[in-house]
Amino acid sequence: MTGPNPREAYPIPGNKNVQFINNTITKPGIIIGDYSYYDALNGESFEEQVLYHYEMLGTKLIIGKFCSIAPETRFIMSGGNHRMDGSTYPFNLFGNGWEAHTPTLEQLPLKGDTVVGNDVWIGRRATIMPGVRIGDGAIIGAEAVVVKDVPPYTIIGGNPAKEIRKRYDPNIIQELLEIRWWDADIELINRFMGAIVSGDMEMLRQMKNEGF
Known part of the structure; x- marks a missing residue:
């Protein structure tokens, strides 16, 4: 993809x-x-x-x-x-x-x-x-x-x-603002697109931990 x-x-x-x-x-x-x-x-x-x-x-x-x-x-x-x-x-x-x-x-x-x-x-x-x-x-x-x-x-x-x-709840909003998935490389966005479109916080945290 x-x-x-x-x-x-x-x-x-x-x-x-x-x-x-x-x-x-x-x-x-x-x-x-x-x-x-x-x-x-x-x-x-x-x-x-x-x-x-x-x-x-x-x-x-x-x-x-x-x-x-x-x-x-x-x-x-x-x-x-x-x-x-x-x-x-x-x-x-x-x-x-x-x-x-x-x-x-x-x-x-x-x-x-x-x-x-x-x-x-x-x-x-x-x-x-x-x-x-x-x-x-x-x-x-x-x-x-x-x-x-x-x-x-x-x-x-x-x-x-x-x-x-x-x-979302305030704590989730704050976490999303820290994750900032939109600033990731497009390759990483492609890999985690399922989490992005579904709001899967566990997977989004993993995305953030992968170094962007």
């Missing part, structure tokens, strides 16, 4: 919707780990779902390895935020003298980088708001609107998204 080539943009032959995201990115402010995929509806690129991402703002979208991102998921970046200390209307965009009132970066409510951990599943039509951090192993329900940080191995849903439950 070798698994798919992580450098293929479209790892499933004949399928132009499922894409390993890191092979389709053209913008430097989007950083994606190996094997994380986006399932498009009509072949659109993942980048089309990253909105208001302006390079001059310096914020990044960072996604870890082995993430599953369903169709129509959207990431709203900080460029979508308007100044809020007075009128929220962006006068400067329309020129004709109004550009004199262009806000500085310090005057904009920038939220920083948006960060998604490893082995995260994001359901269809979810919306991730600027500056949110989603922990490893989290599950984001379909059509959720994520407005605040999500702890590792937590299931959330709704608008605004709220915690539904933890996936």
Whole structure:
């Protein structure tokens, strides 16, 4: 067993919707780990779902390895935020003298980088708001609107998204965060894939002990 080539943009032959995201990115402010995929509806690129991402703002979208991102998921970046200390209307965009009132970066409510951990599943039509951090192993329900940080191995849903439950007991969550199977060599992942997909902690501990 070798698994798919992580450098293929479209790892499933004949399928132009499922894409390993890191092979389709053209913008430097989007950083994606190996094997994380986006399932498009009509072949659109993942980048089309990253909105208001302006390079001059310096914020990044960072996604870890082995993430599953369903169709129509959207990431709203900080460029979508308007100044809020007075009128929220962006006068400067329309020129004709109004550009004199262009806000500085310090005057904009920038939220920083948006960060998604490893082995995260994001359901269809979810919306991730600027500056949110989603922990490893989290599950984001379909059509959720994520407005605040999500702890590792937590299931959330709704608008605004709220915690539904933890996936495991706290001690198991802590152990999984220490094992970090996604950082292992792919050969080791292939060998222990049965344990990874079933959550077999005994075998995952053995995987960790084998030296990664």
